[in-house]
Amino acid sequence: MSQRRRPTQVDIARAAGVSQATVSLVISGGKSSGQVADHTRQAVLDAAARLGYTVNAAARSLKGGRNRMLGLYTFEPVFPVDQRDFYFPFLLGVEEATAEFGYDLLLFSSVTSGERRIYSDGINRLKIADGCVLLGRHLDRAVLADLVREDFPFVFIGRREVPGVELSYVAPDYVDATRAMVRRLVGLGHRRFAYLRPADHQEPTRDREAGFRAGLADAGLPDQPVHEMPDADAELAALLGQCLADGVTALLVEPSEDDQAIVALDRVATDAGVRIPEDLSVAVLGDPAPTRPGPRRDWTRFTLPREDMGRSAVSLLLELLDADTGPRQLSVACTPVDGDSVGSPR
Structure with missing residues (x-):
């Protein structure tokens, strides 16, 4: 037949x-x-x-029509499908919002020559979707510039800068959240600070550092030291000892996406007999990733509304598709969490 x-x-x-x-x-x-x-x-x-x-x-x-499909692409090597992953709540928010708006979600995870790529032989793989939500720390800025030049609609989760082009993004307000954290510590009596940040110094780090300096200026305090997070425990222990010797009473730490910076700091402080917060107050500038089993310290911190940011990215992307406007940026407030890792200085 x-x-x-x-x-x-x-x-x-x-x-x-x-x-x-x-x-x-x-x-x-x-x-x-x-x-x-x-x-x-x-x-x-x-x-x-x-x-x-x-x-x-x-x-x-x-043919130029809508197929009611939105894409999601991450520059990270592994797609964020583990609930413990830093990116998972973003993915959840994107998925839920896409469904609510009546669209299908297409996850792009293709790898070419061992690398994640959007373009293959000059062809934009994302074009099967009407537009795309992008995220990831280890991004290719030249690719983002190419997407803008070909007028492909996308929204990045997180503030990103690319020379010569303007991007649409949804980003946490790290500046205001960090500034508020400094004000809180000043209110507890702290006057000597140090800020511990990653070595790559990308936009989220620069925003936090700007908030750190703005908070000090609000309090009429001079600039305070900013240090890069050491790779080895011995180097971190030496840095911690130097901070205490210099009279630092409050340490602000930017968490890494895999939680290793916070884990290392907690481990080194414990081994050195430094009590938190009795000897040193520690404020975390973001969400420590929940990668470790068992009990965890309740860090004083601010938290990112990651699921809401995923939803907002979808809403913004659909506005760009419907209104055909220029690039737009949305800043989202972070939420302070009291925790138990800060107190009044000794």
Whole structure:
């Protein structure tokens, strides 16, 4: 028995009593489809449903219509599907918001030559989707510039800067959150601070550092030392000892995405007999990743509304698609968490 032939737009046109051009307008979903009367459009859709016609999403996208698919791409080597992963709540928010708006979500995780790539042989792999949410710390800024130049709609989760272009993003307000943390510590009586940050000094780190200096200025205090997080425990122990010798009573620490910075600090302080917060108050500028089993210290910190940021990224992306506006940026407030790692200085 021969295989049944798939229905075509010619079949739909014959069944609905309209021209093939009208069917093409309705199926494409592009701007010109608005020229078709509502009753004619419904007749075409009914005929397509009766015949079992399915739209080729990739082909419809190439014709300029919407296929109601949004993409999600991360520059990190492993997709954030583990609940303990720093990125997982972002993914959850993106997925829920995409479903609520009636879109499908396409996860891009292709690897070429051992590397995650958006472009292959000059072709943008993301174009099968109407637009894309991007995230990740280890990004390729040249690729972001290429996406902007070809006018592909995307929203980055996190503030990112690319020379010569303006990006759309949803980012936590690290400046204000860090500034508020300094003000809180000053209110407890602290006057000698140190800030411990990662070595790569990307935009989130620069924002936190700006908030650190703004908080000091608010209190009329001079600039305080900023240190890079050492790789080895011995170096971290020496740095911790130097801070205490210099009279530092409050340490602000930027967490790494894998929690290693906070884990190392806790371990080194314990081994050195430094009590937190009795000997040294420690404030964490973000969310320590929940990677370790068992009890964890309740760090004084601020937390990022990561799931809400994922939702906001989808909303912003759809606004860009609908309004065809220029790049937009959204700053989201962080939430302070009391914890038990800060107190009044000795």
